[in-house]
Amino acid sequence: MASKTRYLVVAVVGIAAASGAAWWLQRPAAPAKTDAAAAPAGGARGPGGQGGQGGAGRVVAVEATPVRQMALRDDAEAVGSLRSRRSVVLRPEVSGRITALHFTDGQRVRQGQVLVQFDDQLPRAQVQQSQAELSIAQANHKRNQELVAQGFISQRSVDESAANLEVAQAKLALAQATASRLRILAPFDGIAGIRGVNVGDYLKDGADIVNVEDLDAVYVDFRLPERLQAKVRTGQTARVAFDALPGVRYAAVVQAINPQIDADGRAVAVRGCIDNRRLQLRPGMFARVTTVFSERANARVVPEEAIVPEGSNAFVFKVIDGKEPGTRVSQRTAVKLGVRAPGFVEVVDGLAADDLVVTAGQQRIQRDGTAVRVVVLGQPEAGKAKGSAGPARAASGAASGAATAADAPASAAPAVPAAAPAPAPVVVAAAPQPALVEPLPGPNPCQAAVATPGRPAPAAARQPA
Structure with missing residues (x-):
């Protein structure tokens, strides 16, 4: 019994000794505390503060770009198909035997021309x-x-x-x-299709003979989401591209909008008209339609990465001049966004042209008024020397370069490096657009006026009430 008690005491003493040794080895080192206490007196260690916390007295390195202006277009893309302006399939009203055909396949016919003669x-x-x-x-x-x-x-x-x-x-x-009734006439000017009958055939009433298509103008039918039904109106322009005709685009004019929204797809049907006097377009072709709602020549845009979302609101960090000469600080600014372009987003309200906004490093900025330094990509950071000298040495501007951060008085405020020049605006090369087919001279067969962007369509182009 005594031996068991002795073993138990030895085990407890061993566990206590091991726990004490582990605590001694894992306790915080004293130099780290000393460095943390000495940091406010000696100034900021670097522009980002060794971790980029952006606390008091620290300078945060960020990337920024100025607000630029570019031409923007508020539009929507959809797919559709082409239809003839007028199309008919000729059929006899009475039965009879064909005695003469007065047209050839693919021939242009005139209104009132006799095409088929029955006995x-x-x-x-x-x-x-x-x-x-x-x-x-x-x-x-x-x-x-x-x-x-x-x-x-x-x-x-x-x-x-x-x-x-x-x-x-x-x-x-x-x-x-x-x-x-035994003579079938062309109901309008157009192009005859491929006939399926010959002279001598006996046809019953209602049998198909040939189709006639009016191709001087073609309709493009497409659908837009119901959320856009307040933007689309007659007289607006659209750009239509075709997979069958790469490299070219056609201009279309919105002529009609279906007053009823499709309950199945929650979309509104729209019909546009295209001048097709060149006869390059055919009914049934697949079309890619870009409807233009409005255009702005000098829209203010910023890169998408500059936007900081917060719930339903959006903010940016603007770089402005500080109180001291040669310093810059951050300012949180609420913005109202508009349409988007590849890599950019329009700022409708909140920024002016040439304002400098932060595009990278927003997470280091904890409050307004944080001292920041703009870093230009592809260049070494201002104030960073090859040796161990800190940003205070670069901010001193001494020609000899002998002064160090340790030489500064302990009571002096941390030095702020000179602001780097604002980076030049990023120029984004626009993707090459297919050439727009110019209309032929003469009256447009669509007979529709184009509305000025942002204004109601002319009375001639509006839909009847």
């Missing part, structure tokens, strides 16, 4: 018979009018002859209408 021998005979009956009826009615004037016949005979004349006229009109 009309029987209707023509009926027309001749009706004409003969009409002649007899006219002669009888004229004779009865002369006789009733002389008192040889009654007025009843004149009325009967007048009725017979009207019946004969109606029979002639019916025979002529029946004969006219």
